[in-house]
Amino acid sequence: MAGRRLTVVLDPHRWLELRRFRPLYESGAMSLREISKETGLNRRTVSKYLKDPSSAAPPKREAAGQRYRRVVDEVAPLIDAMLRSEVLLKASVIHERLVQDYAVSINYQRVKLYLQEARPRIAEELGIGPAELAGLHRRFEVVPGAQAQVDWGDEGKILAHVGISKVYSFHMTLSYSRDPFCCFTTGQDLATFFDCHRLAFAHFGGVPMSIVYDRTKTVVRRHVAPGEAVPLHPEAVAFAGHYDFDVDVLAAYRPQGKGRVERQVGIVRDHVLAGRAFSSIEEINAAFAAWVPLRRAKVHGTHGEVIGHRAVRDHTALRPLPTTPYLVAQRHLRHVGKDCLVAFDANLYSVPARKIRPRQLVEVRATKSQVTLHSTIADRDGQTMLAVHPRAVGRGARIVDETHWDGLPTGAGRRVTTGDDLPSPRRGQPLRAADGPLQALLNRAAAAHVEVSRRPLSVYDELTGTRPFTTNAPTKEAH
Incomplete structure (x- = not known):
């Protein structure tokens, strides 16, 4: 028997666990040394059976009676405690907390693999059904056009x-x-x-x-x-x-x-x-x-x-398009301002002054490119439309139709003058002295030439019966 090696087949659980590392090894996420340390198998054994999937199950370790211990087993109670507090906790969050809060140096993939078997176990302990676990949903397929x-x-x-x-x-x-x-x-x-x-x-x-x-x-x-x-x-x-x-x-x-x-x-x-x-x-x-x-x-x-x-x-398989499109319009109620403007979507739109009154309630119907304003009560002809405007782009715009202000005061009758060119009372005739001093006072330029009579103040004292004030009046001396 000397020189011959006895090969013992692993139990199915450990062999299946080794196979789970194949995608990680092929993608470069874990090396052979890390997988060997994680599984407790010899590095050559791991290399042989990961590189050749058709090989038989790898042999057991020589110390067959000893249970191998994974790196993640050292923090498994800590991970289980996190899951009991929140069973839907993500693997990335658990790994982050292990590193930051507990200074544990562990590969993220090891935490992720451990959660695949730990999460259902903890959920069962808490009485949570499989369908309630995070990330689980029913995949569905549909037929064309559905x-x-x-x-x-x-x-x-x-x-x-x-x-x-x-x-x-x-x-x-x-x-x-x-x-x-x-x-x-x-x-x-x-x-x-x-x-x-x-x-x-x-x-x-x-x-x-x-x-x-x-x-x-x-x-x-x-x-x-x-x-x-x-x-x-x-x-x-x-x-x-x-x-x-x-x-x-x-x-x-x-x-x-x-x-x-x-x-x-x-x-x-x-x-x-x-x-x-x-x-x-x-x-x-x-x-x-x-x-x-x-x-x-x-x-x-x-x-x-x-x-x-x-x-x-x-x-x-799609259904055919209808012959006419359906134009969706936003519908809102707004009050008309005293300036005949209606506020909508941070912009102002005008309505005809002859058809509305201040604070009247009107309906705004807005499409992507157009805004129409309607009265809430139809007129004698059954019509409700008041105005149609292109929809403003952005905010703060004023879309005004000048004809909507017809009939409102324009301020054209207001006048001001500096007095230099005051028109004469009779068209085509210059201002004459015979027009009197009152007319001259209306002319700012002529006001400087108006004769004003001058009287002494004693005249007004005599008219009012008061004693004139004089600085020569006797004063009482202070003792």
Whole structure:
């Protein structure tokens, strides 16, 4: 028996654990030495069985009766205590606290691997079901044309240098193919939101059967408790009815339900915006349109097909567009000012003075490009429209139709003069001395030549019966 080595097969648990390190080794996240130290196996044994997956299970250590101890076992009670206080705590947070609060030097991947078996165990101890654990959600697949997902992105001040303070990106992604659409706007109001929908439908060539939203105020009228029916915005209901799709609103705090468009927001930001400078919204939209063919030529990592090929089936299954578009309008009630101006969205719009009164309540209907002002009571002809204006861009603008002020005082009858060119009482005749001193007083230049009589003050004393004041009057001496 001398010179021969007895090979004993490991128990399945340790062999499966060794196999779990293969992705870490192949990606370079852990070295053979670290894996050997973690598993308690010889470095050569780890190298042999990680490099050759078809090999049999590795042999046991010579001290077969001893249980190997991992590095993470030293801090396992500490990690378990953190999980008992918050079972949904992320691995990155636990690793950060181990390093900062407890000065533990440990590889992040070891903490992550330990949590894979520790989290379900601690959850079971706490009586928490598997479906309630963080990060767990049901993956779903859809048929072509069945669903699209919508989301907003905040792109910040990428156009601040041209006077546009904020830029937003609207995203719609077809769930079956992951075919993307994106357009950039300066606002997230109701009219802009659904105008972006129309652009997306034109981009795809049709309408999906349902669209998934989060609880944005342009879709949901108000928030409700979990489990209650979500009240939809009236304009969202009307828009969906016109284009014949179903509105699907996610539960609160469940972004996983629209993860396909959530991922698309970051992809567009990285491939279209990153490292570039733009001077207008149109230029950014053109950059996205130029990038779309590149995206469609990619093989998607989830469904494993070329996005463009799969998008053809998606587009074919979409519902056709209606013959007439539905124009969504914001509707608000506003008071008319004494200057015949109505304030809306930090801008002022005029209404006809002859058709309104001060502080009258009017209805503002605003689309993306137009603002119409309506009376709340129809006139004799059944009409309510008062004025139509182009929608102002930005804030602080005054959109005024000068004819709306017809009939109001213009101030044309007010006059002032310096007195040098006072017109004569009779047109075409110069001022004469015979016109009298009163007329001369009206002329500032002639006032200096008016004769004024002069009398001594004693005359006024005699008229009033008072004794004139004199400085020669006797005074009482002080003792």
